[in-house]
Amino acid sequence: xxxxxxxxxxxxxxxxxxxxxxxxxxxxxxxxxxxxxxxxxxxxxxxxxxxxxxxxxxxxxxxxxxxxxxxxxxxxxxxxxxxxxxxxxxxxxxxxxxxxxxxxxxxxxxxxxxxxxxxxxxxxxxxxxxxxxxxxxxxxxxxxxxxxxxxxxxxxxxxxxxxxxxxxxxxxxxxxxxxxxxxxxxxxxxxxxxxxxxxxxxxxxxxxxxxxxxxxxxxxxxxxxx
Numbered sequence: 001x002x003x004x005x006x007x008x009x010x011x012x013x014x015x016x017x018x019x020x021x022x023x024x025x026x027x028x029x030x031x032x033x034x035x036x037x038x039x040x041x042x043x044x045x046x047x048x049x050x051x052x053x054x055x056x057x058x059x060x061x062x063x064x065x066x067x068x069x070x071x072x073x074x075x076x077x078x079x080x081x082x083x084x085x086x087x088x089x090x091x092x093x094x095x096x097x098x099x100x101x102x103x104x105x106x107x108x109x110x111x112x113x114x115x116x117x118x119x120x121x122x123x124x125x126x127x128x129x130x131x132x133x134x135x136x137x138x139x140x141x142x143x144x145x146x147x148x149x150x151x152x153x154x155x156x157x158x159x160x161x162x163x164x165x166x167x168x169x170x171x172x173x174x175x176x177x178x179x180x181x182x183x184x185x186x187x188x189x190x191x192x193x194x195x196x197x198x199x200x201x202x203x204x205x206x207x208x209x210x211x212x213x214x215x216x217x218x219x220x221x222x223x224x225x226x
Contacts, residue, residue: 024213033072033076036184038078038194045223046061063224064080083099098189116218119218123136123180130146136180156173157172182211188222191223
């Protein structure tokens with residue numbers, strides 16, 4: 001299991017970085033990673049300088065200076081002055097640490113467990129054939145796909161999406177009220193963003209049309225959180 005996971009993560013990380021469909025609207029991808037991407041918003045950042053060197057990447061802007069060091073194999077470190085955020089591979093996933101904040105993903109037998117204390121939650125993703133389930137502190141959602149019908153059970157209520165002869169109908173709870181139907185987690189670090197892309201790590205093609213770039217939990221990327 002570990003060798004398969006590492007192989008998949010390395011393959012994903014070595015694909016060329018793109019500004020579109022990797023980090024979200026108006027975001028420019030710096031690095032495609034095994035767990036998502038490292039990016040920034042060049043328009044919001046304003047006047048800035050971007051330098052790609054052999055061993056690191058340096059971004060200077062009104063937010064200060066951020067240096068990105070490392071690789072997929074050795075892990076990444078983002079530094080701004082004395083402040084540092086680190087990303088490291090673990091036996092079955094990865095862990096991100098920034099001062100007292102942490103985010104981690106563990107994969108075991110197709111069960112994905114995303115743990116974070118910013119905000120505090122433990123979210124479990126599981127798939128069984130045409131069903132997938134996401135459970136966490138904020139509730140649960142279970143989606144079942146059958147020909148022409150998508151059935152949704154959730155702690156916010158139940159609903160369905162029916163496709164028939166070119167028409168589509170929605171019944172029950174509004175999709176935007178259902179917990180955990182977001183794409184991933186955004187982390188803001190001195191103007192630079194980290195994106196944990198759970199839609200790529202745990203694909204949900206039957207719901208991807210409605211997930212778009214919404215946060216799974218927590219806020220969207222904010223280059224200037226202060």
